Amino acid sequence: MENKEIVTDKNFQNIFELANSSRDGICPVRDIIARISDKWTLLAIYALGGYGKMRFNELKQRIGDVSQRMLTVTLRNLEADGLVNRKVFPEVPPRVEYELTSLGISLMNQMKYIIDWANENGEEIIKYRESKLK
Known part of the structure; x- marks a missing residue:
């Protein structure tokens, strides 16, 4: 997968949107990645x-x-x-x-x-x- 393909992949962008919108709460991605x-x-x-x-x-x-x-x-x-x-x-x-x-x-x-x-x-x-x- 080329970097251009990654940038245009909405799934990666959605992950960051979720992570940024839940900074004050528990974000599963941030929380679990930090732990493991x-x-x-x-x-x-x-x-x-x-x-x-x-x-x-x-x-x-x-x-x-x-x-x-x-x-x-x-x-x-x-x-x-x-x-x-x-x-x-x-x-x-x-x-x-x-x-x-x-x-x-x-x-x-x-x-x-x-x-x-x-x-x-x-x-x-x-x-x-x-x-x-x-």
């Missing part, structure tokens, strides 16, 4: 989508440099939005597992396009960044 577009949310969804059900420390290890507090907040938000299911097992010590819900899986399926795009264009973007630093 942060680094830790994307990585948590990506890890759960790629590896399946995981315990907290396993997920933390897969993601890497996320703090325990940040991962906890991220998982709570994902659970509150219905994207992640948290299951507590009545054991001592308690065992907790996280997995994507069907809604989370549908988001992961959409994220795949962005992930593929990033993989395909990563080198070019890095070259642009490096050229701007010189």
